[in-house]
Amino acid sequence: MKIGKAASILFLLLISFELKGASSGAGLEGMLYFFAFLILFILFRSPKIPSLKTREIAGIKALEEAIGRSTEMGKPILFISGTKPVPSVSAVAGMNVLGRIAKLAARYGTPIVSPHNNSITMMAATEEIKEGLRSSNNEELLQDCSIFYLTDSLFPYAAGINALTSKVRPGAIFYMGTFYAESLILTEHGQNTGAIQIAGTDSVAQIPFFITTCDYLLMGEELFAASAYIQNDEASLRSIFMLDLAKAATIAYILIKIFVVNL
Amino acid sequence: MKLHRRLVYVLLLVFILVPMLFGLTFKVKPTKPVMTFFDSVAELSPGDYIAVTLSFDPSTKAELVPMLKALTEHVFAKGLSVIFLNPGSINVSDLGFSVISDIASKYGTIENSDWYYLGYVPGEKAVYQKLGEDLYSVYPASMHGVKLNSTKLYKDVRNMEDVKILIDLADGNSTVDLLTYLSTKYDVPMAAGVTAVMASEYYPYLESGQLKGLLGGLRGAAEYETLLNVSGRARRGMAAQTLAHILIMLLVLMGNIEYFMAKRKNG
Amino acid sequence: MxxxxxxxxxxxxxxxxxxxxxxxxxxxxxxxxxxxxxxxxxxxxxxxxxxxxxxxxxxxxxxxxxxxxxxxxxxxxxxxxxxxxxxxxGLKQGSPVNFIYNNLLVPLQATIFSLLAFYISSAAYRAFRAKNFSSTVLLIAAMIVVMGRIPLGDLIATWTTISISGKDFAILDFPGWTRWILTVPNVGIKRAFIFGITLGIVSTSLKVILGIERGWLK
Incomplete structure (x- = not known):
């Protein structure tokens, strides 16, 4: 409770300064929202709260199936990291999924091919793959993996990936992160090559395209939940519950506001 | 399926090329998002300032340049003062400037007096925020190096709060970023023109009133041209788009017939 | 440390x-x-x-x-x-790099973007099938939006307009139905996604700030 009190005092102190966007009320509401989240997050780290169970995410469960199929076919797997670079949240979540993929790939001895459109993301992916291979005691596989930078531009990036897909004919393709107009160009081509495709994205406009062309999809917040689910530690699992709690609070807030406005 | 796919592509090419070669045109009826966009510009008085951000890559110019042309015609005809800038995309600088200067010469408007082209500065979201505080800390000079403190703009506009409306022409996520970091935070009214694949994403912002209007793809540009009563590239392109849409509907119909026939065959 | x-x-x-x-x-x-x-x-x-x-x-x-x-x-x-x-x-207008950019890179990029039209047609052909109730609803909604977004939809609405007690009423009002689909179900679903994604982003960011998420330390 001490933390809660300290955060409340800090909040009152902070709103005594001039808030940006104060005239629209967005500043105060945003601050309130942020603080509510912060307090809940801190409180939910308490070990007193019992462990939580989460439902299985089909897309994550299918990762092993996809990599297994690739191994049977003797083909590599392709990981595409989206067009928003690390440290954007979607890319960070995508990297966590890549860690899991690398672990599974190491177990099966299947090489990973991963082109990137940002060098920082490329470095993060390299570390993630190295860590995954190390934890499965198959570091030698890194020699067969290919993690590289392609280009920053959207459509040349899409063209490069399509050329690569045609060349290496991967058994499984994973798309994790933020995508724009290139999503269908990539996934429809991947579909044509017969690869099993699993995507995870926070790009709302691209979800219909991924649904049409991919075998599994982590939709919107599922990508972030999957990232926590993969980590499988208490704090991460609690954060999924937190997310649901925040959603319930948001719904309640909207209903109250509708009621107040229409009163 | 392999043969089918190739046939589909050839048919689509034919359906797009034929109306273009024969110069077919169709009338379009303006929809509400385009009308509200048009009205929010039309209701401004001569001399009012508006800002137009070009946040697209030249690769999507087929959809967005017709919008830029129609909008520029409208604002110059109304005698508005316009700040053009492209902090979201470095690649559109030359293309945007050439389109705007062509239309400016038609209306006799003068650069750095009636309109300003500020160009690109790196930083995206950081730039969007700074625009709400001090325009000249981000853009001390125009794209061609004219110091802005010697222009009329410097006397009239301190930051984006002083413009009547901000319009974003975009092929990516810049509209959401501008709404978050500039429009909502600094109370700047905003409208947007986006590619057709992105348009459905912006309806929530339109319905909430955060966007005053929305132009979606070539159709949006064609509707704007209709409201302006000009026959531009967008209206001419609508014939090809119409036939392509009809082909897609026929393909979906064929796909379903094929599916049900196969289902019946397999019992 | x-x-x-x-x-x-x-x-x-x-x-x-x-x-x-x-x-x-x-x-x-x-x-x-x-x-x-x-x-x-x-x-x-x-x-x-x-x-x-x-x-x-x-x-x-x-x-x-x-x-x-x-x-x-x-x-x-x-x-x-x-x-x-x-x-x-240099990079100014008329420079060789500018020429290469405008005459080589831009058309090439636009070509890749235009592939989208071809891929949409083949994806639509394959995906929009009335396999069950949900896919039938999706198919009908898609067809209405396609019709409502082209001038033919406007024409059909005009042709089928009848006057009932002085009020015009279109029997096949594709543009009207499209507007409803885009502004009611579409907006509702999009908002749900936006809330979920935003909360996911806030929660992941807070996990990084509070040291719960340490993947980036590798």
């Missing part, structure tokens, strides 16, 4: 950046401006790493005498040519 130091930097940095978004304190604003400048400096280093990776990979591909050595060679020649022209002739 090796773990605590970066965690502490992230915690302090993250909190400061979050507060500066809402609160107008000159000190925080100045820190924020400094951070933005650093961000740009780091972005330049990222470019150096990118160039190194590109050259290394293409050179390796060329040396290994892969099936098509002409591709990596083309990439390398194009890269060095553009860098050379850019350094010696």
């Amino acid at each position: 090796k773990i605590m130091a970066p965690l502490l930097i992230v915690f302090i940095g993250g909190m400061l950046m979050a507060f500066q978004y809402y609160i107008d304190i000159p000190l925080l604003n100045n820190i924020y401006k400094g951070v933005l400048d650093w961000h740009m400096v780091i972005a330049v280093f990222a470019l150096v790493i990118a160039v190194k990776s590109l050259i290394e990979r293409q050179w390796k591909n060329f040396r290994q005498k892969t099936e098509h050595p002409v591709y990596p060679l083309t990439t390398l020649i194009s890269f060095f040519t553009v860098v050379f022209l850019g350094i010696f002739f």
Whole structure:
């Protein structure tokens, strides 16, 4: 409770300064929202709260199936990291999924091919793959993996990936992160090559395209939940519950506001 | 399926090329998002300032340049003062400037007096925020190096709060970023023109009133041209788009017939 | 210490950046401006790493005498040519780099973008099938929106307009139905996604700030 009190005092102190966007009320509401989240997050780290169970995410469960199929076919797997670079949240979540993929790939001895459109993301992916291979005691596989930078531009990036897909004919393709107009160009081509495709994205406009062309999809917040689910530690699992709690609070807030406005 | 796919592509090419070669045109009826966009510009008085951000890559110019042309015609005809800038995309600088200067010469408007082209500065979201505080800390000079403190703009506009409306022409996520970091935070009214694949994403912002209007793809540009009563590239392109849409509907119909026939065959 | 130091930097940095978004304190604003400048400096280093990776990979591909050595060679020649022209002739309008950009890169990029139309047609042909109730609803909604977005839909609405007690009423009002689909079910679903994604982003960001998510420490 001490933390809660300290955060409340800090909040009152902070709103005594001039808030940006104060005239629209967005500043105060945003601050309130942020603080509510912060307090809940801190409180939910308490070990007193019992462990939580989460439902299985089909897309994550299918990762092993996809990599297994690739191994049977003797083909590599392709990981595409989206067009928003690390440290954007979607890319960070995508990297966590890549860690899991690398672990599974190491177990099966299947090489990973991963082109990137940002060098920082490329470095993060390299570390993630190295860590995954190390934890499965198959570091030698890194020699067969290919993690590289392609280009920053959207459509040349899409063209490069399509050329690569045609060349290496991967058994499984994973798309994790933020995508724009290139999503269908990539996934429809991947579909044509017969690869099993699993995507995870926070790009709302691209979800219909991924649904049409991919075998599994982590939709919107599922990508972030999957990232926590993969980590499988208490704090991460609690954060999924937190997310649901925040959603319930948001719904309640909207209903109250509708009621107040229409009163 | 392999043969089918190739046939589909050839048919689509034919359906797009034929109306273009024969110069077919169709009338379009303006929809509400385009009308509200048009009205929010039309209701401004001569001399009012508006800002137009070009946040697209030249690769999507087929959809967005017709919008830029129609909008520029409208604002110059109304005698508005316009700040053009492209902090979201470095690649559109030359293309945007050439389109705007062509239309400016038609209306006799003068650069750095009636309109300003500020160009690109790196930083995206950081730039969007700074625009709400001090325009000249981000853009001390125009794209061609004219110091802005010697222009009329410097006397009239301190930051984006002083413009009547901000319009974003975009092929990516810049509209959401501008709404978050500039429009909502600094109370700047905003409208947007986006590619057709992105348009459905912006309806929530339109319905909430955060966007005053929305132009979606070539159709949006064609509707704007209709409201302006000009026959531009967008209206001419609508014939090809119409036939392509009809082909897609026929393909979906064929796909379903094929599916049900196969289902019946397999019992 | 090796773990605590970066965690502490992230915690302090993250909190400061979050507060500066809402609160107008000159000190925080100045820190924020400094951070933005650093961000740009780091972005330049990222470019150096990118160039190194590109050259290394293409050179390796060329040396290994892969099936098509002409591709990596083309990439390398194009890269060095553009860098050379850019350094010696500048980037202004009419410069060689500008010419290459406008006459080679832009049409090539537009070609890739236009592939979208072809892929949409084949994807629609394959995916929109009335397999069950949900896919039938999707199919009907898609067809209405396609009709409502083309001038033919406007024409059909005009042709089928009848007057009932002085009020015009279109029997096949595709544009009207499209408007309803886009502004009611579409907006509702999009908002649900936006809320979910935003909460996911806030929660992941807070996990990083509070040190729960440590994947980036690897």
